[in-house]
Structure formats: structure tokens, C-alpha cells
Amino acid sequence: MSSLRDLPSVDLIIQTPQVQEWIGSYGRPLTIEAIRSVLSQVRSRFVKDESRPAILPGHQALLDDIQQTLQLWTAPTLEPVINASGVILHTNLGRAPLSQAALQAIQSVALGYSNLEYDLEQGKRGSRLVHAEALLQRLTGAEAALVVNNNAAAVLLALTALARRRAVVIARSQLVEIGGGFRVPDVMKQSGARLLEIGATNRVHLSDFEAALAESPALIMRVHRSNFRIVGFTSEPELSELAGLAHQSGIPLVDDLGSGSLLDTARFGLGHEPMVQESLAAGADLVCFSGDKLLGGPQAGIIIGRTDLVGKLKKHPLARAIRADKLCLAALSATLLHYLKDEAEREVPIWRMISASPECLRQRVADWAEKLGQGTVTPGESTVGGGSLPGETMPTFLLALSLRSPDRFLARLRHTRPAVIARLQDDQVVFDPRTVLVEQEAVLLANLKQLLG
Numbered sequence: 001m002s003s004l005r006d007l008p009s010v011d012l013i014i015q016t017p018q019v020q021e022w023i024g025s026y027g028r029p030l031t032i033e034a035i036r037s038v039l040s041q042v043r044s045r046f047v048k049d050e051s052r053p054a055i056l057p058g059h060q061a062l063l064d065d066i067q068q069t070l071q072l073w074t075a076p077t078l079e080p081v082i083n084a085s086g087v088i089l090h091t092n093l094g095r096a097p098l099s100q101a102a103l104q105a106i107q108s109v110a111l112g113y114s115n116l117e118y119d120l121e122q123g124k125r126g127s128r129l130v131h132a133e134a135l136l137q138r139l140t141g142a143e144a145a146l147v148v149n150n151n152a153a154a155v156l157l158a159l160t161a162l163a164r165r166r167a168v169v170i171a172r173s174q175l176v177e178i179g180g181g182f183r184v185p186d187v188m189k190q191s192g193a194r195l196l197e198i199g200a201t202n203r204v205h206l207s208d209f210e211a212a213l214a215e216s217p218a219l220i221m222r223v224h225r226s227n228f229r230i231v232g233f234t235s236e237p238e239l240s241e242l243a244g245l246a247h248q249s250g251i252p253l254v255d256d257l258g259s260g261s262l263l264d265t266a267r268f269g270l271g272h273e274p275m276v277q278e279s280l281a282a283g284a285d286l287v288c289f290s291g292d293k294l295l296g297g298p299q300a301g302i303i304i305g306r307t308d309l310v311g312k313l314k315k316h317p318l319a320r321a322i323r324a325d326k327l328c329l330a331a332l333s334a335t336l337l338h339y340l341k342d343e344a345e346r347e348v349p350i351w352r353m354i355s356a357s358p359e360c361l362r363q364r365v366a367d368w369a370e371k372l373g374q375g376t377v378t379p380g381e382s383t384v385g386g387g388s389l390p391g392e393t394m395p396t397f398l399l400a401l402s403l404r405s406p407d408r409f410l411a412r413l414r415h416t417r418p419a420v421i422a423r424l425q426d427d428q429v430v431f432d433p434r435t436v437l438v439e440q441e442a443v444l445l446a447n448l449k450q451l452l453g
């Protein structure tokens with residue numbers, strides 16, 4: 001073809017058996033749009049190159065372009081990846097993988113109708129708020145519970161409902177930036193509360209809190225320093241001391257735990273991440289934490305505590321805007337049940353990863369190296385991530401590959417399907433088995449073999 005007039009029309013292209021097939025799988029409107037898009041690109045390229053003798057693509061080249069366009073337009077942008085980074089709660093990789101039971105719970109309510117807001121006893125409208133509440137009460141001993149979209153929303157709701165146009169006392173050492181631009185002071189301002197920052201960056205005393213009470217604050221807020229540590233000349237009152245002070249003046253203490261944990265992380269050779277149960281026992285009136293950090297469930301913000309305060313939050317209009325959906329509630333309930341049945345360590349993927357023994361990890365990578373016929377087994381470190389236990393690591397064993405251009409290899413790994421996320425250590429490409437699900441091992445090794453072959 002050498003003149004635009006030779007370019008086939010949309011109608012002509014549609015007659016091709018191949019295109020008829022695509023219409024079957026992609027639908028007629030999208031296929032026609034792809035044909036138009038490809039033809040119009042060819043035309044504009046042709047016009048631009050007028051000075052030179054232009055060559056129009058042949059019929060098959062056009063068809064290939066159309067097929068590629070259709071594939072590009074319909075490929076999912078959200079897809080599974082294999083996390084070989086050794087960061088267990090990797091926020092960029094979707095944080096906590098769910099348990100089998102959580103997945104089944106989602107499936108059972110997603111494919112049909114459910115009693116999300118329907119009281120089966122009474123045969124009338126019910127409340128979605130009941131679904132995880134009883135489990136949370138039983139697990140933590142809290143009077144009441146509320147689940148919202150995520151923990152940032154939980155904090156926003158608590159402050160909006162309890163402290164709008166009023167002061168909130170918070171220590172300067174707790175004005176945290178979580179990541180992704182989420183800053184505790186910004187969220188607090190968004191709620192309409194006035195920040196009453198007290199103390200110095202490294203030290204704050206009970207007397208600072210006492211002095212702040214003169215401004216009649218709505219509440220005292222404690223925020224867990226999720227992703228950093230301050231060491232050296234530091235001090236901070238105990239949570240129970242803050243609770244005592246708050247209660248003397250008749251105001252609540254709200255504790256944003258960030259991750260929060262229902263199991264003691266110290267049992268696994270890690271530092272101690274603040275536990276939800278401890279926070280309640282120390283006297284916090286409301287405790288907020290994430291569903292997809294160390295709880296190991298779906299994205300959610302969980303608020304537990306005093307019935308009167310949780311009740312105020314439930315009734316606030318903002319609660320409707322940030323409510324949890326049925327898929328979240330199904331997965332969260334199934335996850336909580338693992339804790340209630342004392343099987344979290346076995347059933348919740350992130351706890352399986354945290355509790356994996358170095359010996360077991362060594363065996364897994366030794367097996368990988370053998371199957372690949374390449375790579376060495378090297379000691380390394382995994383991290384929890386997700387804004388929990390900053391600076392803490394767990395000993396692991398890595399599969400290490402020495403390659404000529406490790407950066408290029410990492411890029412090629414990202415282009416396999418599923419994509420593989422590995423990391424560099426001492427100029428080697430390393431794979432941490434701790435975060436690779438056992439079900440993914442076969443495809444990981446097959447992909448690696450192909451890339452290395």
C-alpha cells in the first residue's frame with residue numbers, strides 16, 4: 001500500500017474471519033473502536049511523513065496492531081505479583097494476603113445476596129454494623145466496635161465526631177507521617193479539631209498533659225510511632241497514666257495503634273508491637289487499628305471501645321461515607337475467627353510468614369537452588385513492614401543470583417507474569433522465601449528458569 005486510498009475501510013476489516021472472532025471475545029463496539037484507532041494512527045503517521053515516500057502497513061500488520069490494541073485496552077491493571085522481597089506487609093504490594101477462609105467468606109457473599117443489612121430473625125431491616133462487632137467484643141473484651149474503610153478513616157471519624165471545633169491534646173513526638181502522604185496532623189486538622197501540641201520532639205511529661213487540660217480539650221490522643229523510633233534521651237508517660245489523667249477530667253483517651261496486634265510479636269523474636277488488648281487494659285476509651293496490617297485481614301479501620309463513644313461515631317454522617325463493604329466485613333469476620341479459635345498462627349498468612357523458622361526457610365531456598373541448578377543460599381533479613389516494628393528484622397535465607405546486569409534482571413522479573421518482585425543485596429539479585437506463598441513456588445521457579453535459560 002502506498003496511498004491512503006489503499007487503506008482498507010472499517011467495514012472491510014470487519015469482514016475478516018479473525019476480526020469476527022475478536023468481536024466474539026471483545027464485543028463489537030470495542031473492536032470497532034480499536035480498528036478506528038489503529039486506522040487513524042496510520043493516517044496521521046502517513047500525513048506527517050508526506051515528504052518521504054510513505055509505506056502503509058500491510059493487511060496482516062494492521063490486524064496485529066488491532067489485536068494488540070484490544071489486548072492493551074482489556075488487560076487488568078490490578079494483577080497478582082509474587083513478593084520475593086521479604087517485606088511481609090508491603091503496602092505497595094497490597095499489604096496482607098488473606099487466609100483461605102477469608103477468601104471463601106468473600107466468595108460466599110459476593111456471588112449472591114446476603115443479609116448484610118437484613119435481620120433474619122425479625123424479617124426486617126438490620127444493620128451492617130453487627131457483622132464483625134460480636135467477634136471483636138469477644139476477642140478484645142471491648143464494649144463496642146465499629147468497622148470502617150481503613151484506619152485513616154477511623155481516626156478521621158473519631159476526631160470529627162468527638163472533637164470538631166475543639167482542642168485535641170497530642171505529644172509532638174507522635175505527629176507521624178505514615179507514608180503515601182498520610183500525616184497525622186493533617187488528618188486531625190481535616191476533622192476540624194484544633195491540635196494542642198505539647199512536649200518536645202524527644203520528651204513529653206505527664207505534667208505537660210496536665211497543663212494542657214486548662215484549655216478544656218475534647219480528648220487526649222495517643223498515636224503509635226508506627227514507622228520510626230526515637231532513641232536516646234526520651235521519655236513519655238505510660239498509656240495508663242494518660243488514661244488516669246483523661247478520666248479525672250472526664251474526657252476520653254483515644255489511641256491510634258496503627259497496626260495493632262492481637263498476638264504478641266515478641267513471641268517470634270521480634271520487638272513488642274503494642275497490642276489491642278493492652279491498650280484497652282491500660283484504659284484507652286477508643287482504640288483504632290488497621291485491618292490489613294498485623295491483623296492480616298482485608299483493608300479496614302477498626303474502632304473498639306466504650307459503647308457511648310462508639311455509638312456517637314456510628315451515628316455521625318461521616319460514618320456512612322466511610323462504611324465497610326460486604327466483602328470487607330466477610331473477610332474481616334473470617335480473619336477474626338482465626339484468632340478466636342487460636343489458629344491465627346497456622347491460618348493467617350502473615351503469621352505463617354512471621355513464624356517461619358530459619359531452618360525451614362533455608363530448606364526452601366536450597367530446594368530452589370537445586371531445581372534451578374543455579375544460585376547460592378545466603379543468610380539475609382526479612383522485615384515486617386507496613387508501618388510496624390521499624391528497624392526490626394527476622395533472620396532468613398535468600399536465594400542469591402550473581403548476574404551481569406542485576407538491575408536489568410530485576411526489570412525482566414517485573415515483566416514476567418505473574419510479575420516477580422525481588423531485591424538487590426551486594427550486587428546480587430536475592431529472593432526471600434518468607435513472603436513467597438508455597439502455592440507460587442512452582443510458577444516462580446518456572447519463570448526464573450525461562451529467564452535464566
Ligand SMILES: *Cc1c(COP(=O)(O)O)cnc(C)c1O
Pocket residue numbers: 150151152153155176178182223224225226227256257258259289290291292300301386387
Ligand atoms: C498505618 C497507620 C494508619 C493508617 O492506617 P490505614 O489502614 O492504612 O488507613 C494510621 N495511623 C497509624 C499510626 C498507622 O500506623
